[in-house]
Amino acid sequence: MMRSGVRAALSVLALWATGCDADEPVGEITVLGERVWRSETFAGCPLASPLHVVLDGVESVIVASGDGRVTLLDPQTGTTRASLALPHAEGQLAHVIATPVLLPQRAADDARLVVAYQEVLATASDPAAGPRSAHRVVVVDLRTMTLDPAFPSVELVGSAPAVVGEGEVSFLASNALSRSRLVHAPSATGLGHVYVSFGNARDIQPWHGWIFELDLDAWSTRPISALLLTTPESDCGPSGVSGDRDMICGGGVWAPSGPLFVPASDGRDFELIVPTGNGHLDVDRGLYAHTLMRLRGPGLDFDSGCDPTLCAGFDVLAPTEACLSSCENLFVPRLGPGDPPLDAPLCEGLSFFACYAALDWDLGANAPLRMTLSEGTMDETHVLVLPAKDGAVYLLDADHLGTLYDRHEVVHACGYGGARCDADWAGSMVTQPVLTHDAEGAPIVVIATFLPDSENEAGLVGLRVTNDASGPRLERAWEQPSFDSPAARTSYRRHPSGVAVVSLANVEHAVLVEQGVRDASPGVLHVVRARDGLEAFRAEVEGPGQRYSVPLVLEVDAPRTQRVVLASCENGNAGPGHLEGWDLTPR
Numbered sequence: 317m318m319r320s321g322v323r324a325a326l327s328v329l330a331l332w333a334t335g336c337d338a339d340e341p342v343g344e345i346t347v348l349g350e351r352v353w354r355s356e357t358f359a360g361c362p363l364a365s366p367l368h369v370v371l372d373g374v375e376s377v378i379v380a381s382g383d384g385r386v387t388l389l390d391p392q393t394g395t396t397r398a399s400l401a402l403p404h405a406e407g408q409l410a411h412v413i414a415t416p417v418l419l420p421q422r423a424a425d426d427a428r429l430v431v432a433y434q435e436v437l438a439t440a441s442d443p444a445a446g447p448r449s450a451h452r453v454v455v456v457d458l459r460t461m462t463l464d465p466a467f468p469s470v471e472l473v474g475s476a477p478a479v480v481g482e483g484e485v486s487f488l489a490s491n492a493l494s495r496s497r498l499v500h501a502p503s504a505t506g507l508g509h510v511y512v513s514f515g516n517a518r519d520i521q522p523w524h525g526w527i528f529e530l531d532l533d534a535w536s537t538r539p540i541s542a543l544l545l546t547t548p549e550s551d552c553g554p555s556g557v558s559g560d561r562d563m564i565c566g567g568g569v570w571a572p573s574g575p576l577f578v579p580a581s582d583g584r585d586f587e588l589i590v591p592t593g594n595g596h597l598d599v600d601r602g603l604y605a606h607t608l609m610r611l612r613g614p615g616l617d618f619d620s621g622c623d624p625t626l627c628a629g630f631d632v633l634a635p636t637e638a639c640l641s642s643c644e645n646l647f648v649p650r651l652g653p654g655d656p657p658l659d660a661p662l663c664e665g666l667s668f669f670a671c672y673a674a675l676d677w678d679l680g681a682n683a684p685l686r687m688t689l690s691e692g693t694m695d696e697t698h699v700l701v702l703p704a705k706d707g708a709v710y711l712l713d714a715d716h717l718g719t720l721y722d723r724h725e726v727v728h729a730c731g732y733g734g735a736r737c738d739a740d741w742a743g744s745m746v747t748q749p750v751l752t753h754d755a756e757g758a759p760i761v762v763i764a765t766f767l768p769d770s771e772n773e774a775g776l777v778g779l780r781v782t783n784d785a786s787g788p789r790l791e792r793a794w795e796q797p798s799f800d801s802p803a804a805r806t807s808y809r810r811h812p813s814g815v816a817v818v819s820l821a822n823v824e825h826a827v828l829v830e831q832g833v834r835d836a837s838p839g840v841l842h843v844v845r846a847r848d849g850l851e852a853f854r855a856e857v858e859g860p861g862q863r864y865s866v867p868l869v870l871e872v873d874a875p876r877t878q879r880v881v882l883a884s885c886e887n888g889n890a891g892p893g894h895l896e897g898w899d900l901t902p903r
Contacts, residue, residue, distance in 0.1 A: 346903055347820060347843050347852040352879070353394030353897045354858060359383040360443070361885035361893040364415040365497070365814065365866040371427045371459055377868065377881055378418070378458070380431055382443060382891055384410030386456050391870055391879065394897055398461040402454065403469065408435040410452075411443040413889075415574070415866075417498040417510060419455075419532070427458040428467075430530075432494050432512045444889035445517040450489050453512060453530060453539075467535045472512065472528050474543045479602045481550030487526055487543075493517045497574030501586050501613055507532035509541065509614050513575060515568020515593055515680070519560035522552035525567035525592050525605075525680070527575070529616050542616040546592045547603045559595070560676040560741065563632060563669070566595015567605035572864035573683035573748035573814065575611075576700075585612045589686070589700065593678030597669065599639065599646065600630035606672065606679045608702065610645035610717055620646040622718070633667045643718035649679050649704060652723040658706060660729030661737060675729075676741035677705040685749040685761060686714055689783040699788050701761050701781065705743025709763060709779060711790050724779065724790035727765045728772045735771035742768055742811065746864065750815045752824045752846030754780065760793050760846060762826045764815050766808040773804035776815075776826060776842065778849055794849030796842070807840075814866030817846070818878045821902040825852060827867050827880050832860035834886060841882065843900060858896060859884035877901045 360383025367378040368391075376388040376397060384404060388397040402410035416431040432453045440446025455467035463469070475484040496513035503509070510530045516523035525546030530539050546567030553564055569575065571591045578587035588611040595605035599622050611618050621644025630639065640648045650668060651657070663671035671677070684702040698714035699721065707727045713719035727744045731737030749761040759781045767774040778793040797803040813829040824846040832839040839861025843853040861884050868881040878900050885893035 346845065346850070347825070348901045348903060349841070349843065349853045349855055350899045351855075351896055352899050355379070355389055355394045355895040356396050357892050357894050358385070358387075359891055360385070360411070361862065361887070361889055361891040362883045362895060363413045363862070363865065363885070363889065366868040366881050366883065366895060367416070367418055368868055368870060369418060369427050369458060372425050375870070376458075377895070378416070378429060379895060380412040380416050381893070382411050382413070382889065384412065384433065386416075386429065386431060386461075388458065388461070389895065391881070391897065394895065400456060400461045400463075402431065402433055403463070404435050405449065407438055408449060409438040409440070409443055411436045413444060414494045414512070415497040415572075417500045419500060419507065420502060425459055428464060429456040429458055430454075430498055430500070430510050431456060432498055434489070434494060442889050444493065448489050448492070451492060451494060451514075453510075467532075470530065470535070470539045472540070474528070474540060476543060476545040476548055478550040479548045483550055485524065485545055485548055485550055488522065491516050491520055491523045492526060493570070495570045495572055497572065499575055499577050499588065501577060503533070511575060511588065513569035513590075515570030519558050519566065519568070519594070519676075521555055521557055521559040522565055523559065523568060524565055525569040527569055527590065527616060529614065531614075541614065544611065544616040544618065546609070547596050547605055549596055549603060561673050562595075563673050564596050566593060567603070568593035568595070568678070568680060571680055571683040571748070572746065573866075576684055576686060578686060585614070587611065588613055588616075589684055591680040591683055591702075593680035594672065594676060595678075597632050597648070598630050599627045599635070599643070599648070600624075604646065606649065606669065608647035608679075608684065608700070608717055618645065620644075622646060632669050641718045641720070644716050647700075647702075647710075647712055647717040647720075649706070649710060650720070652720065655723060658729070659732060661731040661740065672706070675743070677743050679704055681705050681743060681746045683748040685751060687751055687759060687761075687781065689759070689781060689788055697783055697788060699781070701749050701779075703745040703747055703749060703763050705745060707744045709749075709790060711781070711788055721788040722790045724792075726763065726777050726779070726792075727767060727774055730767050730769045730772070732769075732772050735769040737769045739768040742766075744774065746811055747814060750817050750826065752778070752817055752826065754793065754847045762815055762844075762846060764808075764812045764828055766811055768809055771805055773799040774808040775799070775804050776828065776844055776849070778846065796844045796849045796851055811863035813861060813882065814864055816867040816869050816880065818843070818869045818880060818900060820878060820900060821876065823847070823902070827869070829857060829861035829867065829882050831863050834860050839884060841898060853900065857882065857884055859886050859894070862893065872899060
């Protein structure tokens with residue numbers, strides 16, 4: 317294993333695709349990488365992605381860790397500058413999973429961080445799934461590293477009327493988990509709003525998808541200004557058992573990248589594009605599992621915009637294309653014209669959504685990317701690119717969500733062809749695409765895939781997004797490693813980290829960590845040239861890495877050296893864990 321301060325890949329050659337076939341053309345590695353620091357060891361895993369702040373001209377890396385701390389690190393050395401322990405009840409642990417959000421700085425000495433956490437039984441072996449007693453949101457003054465007294469701690473509570481069943485559906489702290497990145501929506505007249513999202517660990521019933529809207533300008537008197545419930549259903553079956561493969565309640569909002577914030581345009585309110593997980597989908601009755609929901613804010617207003625006549629008598633096992641395509645503010649996944657049925661173990665003879673239920677393939681594991689396409693004229697087309705656990709990437713109209721332009725399968729299902737699948741529930745993608753470009757400047761989206769089986773291909777995939785007379789389409793641009801290589805059947809067997817984009821000498825590269833296995837194999841840092849999929853650098857990190865966490869990119873000596881800060885956890889959700897800084901320099 318490479319030690320801190322020692323350079324790697326000084327004279328290594330990389331194959332254009334796989335690094336293993338001597339008959340393929342070879343190109344010299346273009347990036348040098350060096351691990352320059354390792355942080356302190358945190359007792360809890362840093363599940364949240366690291367953030368960056370500049371305060372009085374001094375840069376810091378923000379770490380919110382699973383042991384209930386918010387810590388500032390020196391980005392040059394990785395040493396701890398200051399730390400704050402989050403408040404919690406006796407016998408409980410303040411467990412942070414969701415990436416906090418940094419509020420816009422109004423002055424050089426002003427920096428506030430909004431943090432959501434769950435109070436979990438301190439002795440729980442897995443804090444993410446342990447008994448939860450409360451969910452709280454606090455605002456940290458990073459200048460003093462104290463809780464900001466202008467924003468008292470808020471305990472999230474609430475309920476919503478049931479549309480299926482009777483009475484109210486209550487938010488249950490014990491059956492909710494905050495994993496999604498917090499979202500801040502600015503305001504022209506004040507501080508704006510923050511959004512905190514919930515699903516549940518292991519889908520233990522009763523569970524639902526919830527979003528809380530917090531008004532920063534009314535925090536001291538009425539902080540919770542709106543509440544969204546994705547599946548307002550009062551009867552979720554037996555309590556305390558998993559509903560991961562049932563089509564009831566659910567609709568958790570848990571994509572690690574969080575809901576997508578779209579700023580206001582044309583005088584309209586801003587938008588939140590919310591991915592929801594598995595459970596009960598019934599457009600006719602207002603139950604929205606397995607969807608993208610476009611909410612208007614502030615206020616979390618939602619109107620599906622679906623044609624009520626076309627969607628009457630909605631059948632989740634066989635929804636009509638006429639209904640689904642009519643929806644302005646709702647996207648429901650489905651097969652495209654001419655697509656064969658889903659080919660996965662346990663799904664033979666099942667409909668699309670019956671297969672989703674059989675394998676716990678919730679759409680809400682992934683978050684979309686919004687981008688603008690041009691046909692070479694003044695006309696522009698806004699699209700959303702959405703990966704899914706079913707192995708496909710969906711391309712849809714961002715202005716009318718029901719319009720599906722393309723569905724492009726990028727990987728087979730886990731266990732395809734009789735392979736042994738170690739985790740069918742995991743699917744093949746839990747990520748958010750990143751936008752990069754080829755050598756001509758045309759858009760390429762980069763998506764991290766994985767497969768927990770022994771035979772099928774997975775890895776980093778680049779998809780070209782085109783827009784011609786036939787409409788927007790997705791085309792395979794490259795894979796790393798090449799899906800024709802043996803490496804694609806042995807690498808990326810577990811959830812990788814999120815993907816970041818780093819520009820090295822004005823050349824875009826995708827950066828991620830392929831997760832290893834505790835006490836068996838270390839994680840691997842990959843730096844892949846975006847225009848053609850060339851692996852420019854790879855090296856082992858200390859520990860197995862960490863799923864979902866997005867590497868932080870910092871300028872060290874622009875446009876030459878860039879620093880990436882990544883997380884690694886020795887024991888999953890429980891910790892311990894650490895961060896490490898790597899310098900990347902083009903040759």
